[in-house]
Amino acid sequence: MVSRPVISYWILPIISGLVWLGMLLGMLLSWIIDDHGRHYSTMASTADIAYISNIGADRLRPLFIAGCVLTSVFLDLSFVAERWLRHRGRLIPNSSVGEKILAGLTIAFALVGTIGLICLSIFQTGKHKRLHYTFLFLFIAGYMISAIFICWEYQRLGIKHREHKMLRISYWVKLIFVIVELALCVVFAVCSKTRNQNPAAVFEWIISFIFSFYVFSFVIDLYPAVRTKSPDARYPKPSPRETDHDDSISNESRSNFTRPDMEMA
Structure with a gap:
């Protein structure tokens, strides 16, 4: 009996999430314990709580840049791995052009997010304020x-493969992330606009910590590939007839998938 490998592509989001979480905790604890909550020169005069970028513009700048680069690179590798595994049949394959387009848009906007994250860490908030906020x-x-597009893709996959509950779990985890983060980002933007610096800083830290759970959620998507390393265990590619049938799924079926009280067959 051949044993399955324990380590597989699911390790990519684990590395990304741990780097991001470790960076945030390291910066926050350093400001509280080592710096005793001091007021940085890049902070507003009315602010008592440091933004992440305030700490990242000081002596922990190398940690900030390295953490942002590694987080985004390994997260992007997770997106690419998920797409490649579906193409190879290691994960449930995309069976329509629409799903492939959604997968492509997911990766494209993730790359936009990557550019923003890396550049905001490089362009310090004190010296390049406008650029820093643009990249933020x-x-x-x-x-x-990107999260919205992957939710859309997983909704379509879940409709067609109701027997795979992990698709539904991943869909709801990511949808909850989108809703919660969007609400928090609105509050953060309002606080920043009205110059309520301390609440804005608190919400920025909350948004950033929640982002790590989104990163970890890709373990749900990539872990099933552990069971399909053997060619015999892989999913067959859909035929053109099946693809045409998948593209004609009714709106009623779609609404059934999005209802949390529906059980998969």
Whole structure:
């Protein structure tokens, strides 16, 4: 009996999430314990709570840049791995052009988020304030839109493969992330616009910590590939006739999938 490999592609989001979480905790604890909550020169005069970028613009700048780069690179590798595994039949394959387009848009906007995250860590908030906020917007918008597209893709996959409950679980986890983060981002933007610096800083930390759970959610998507390393265990590619049938799924079926009280057959 051949044993399955324990380590597989699911390790990519684990590395990404741990790097991001470790970076945030390291910066926050360093500001509280080592710096005793001091007021940085890049902070507003009315602010008592440091933004992540305030800490990242000081002596922990190398940690901030390295953490953002590694997080985004391994997260993007998770997106690419998920797409490649579906193409190879290691995961449930996309069976329509629409699903493939959604997968492509997911990766494209994730790359936009990556550019924003890496660049905001490089362009310090004190010296390049306008650029820093521009890249912050690209980071948030890029990954949020990417999450919306992957939710859409998983909804379509879940309709066609109701027997695979992990698709439904992943869909709801990511949808909850989108809703919660969008609400928090609105509050953060309002607080920033009205110059309520301390609440804005608190919401920025909350948004950032929740982002790590979104990263970890890709373990749900990639872990099933552990069972399909053997060619005999892989999913067959859909035929053109099946693809045409999948594209004609009724709106009623779609609405059934999105109802949390529905059980998969």
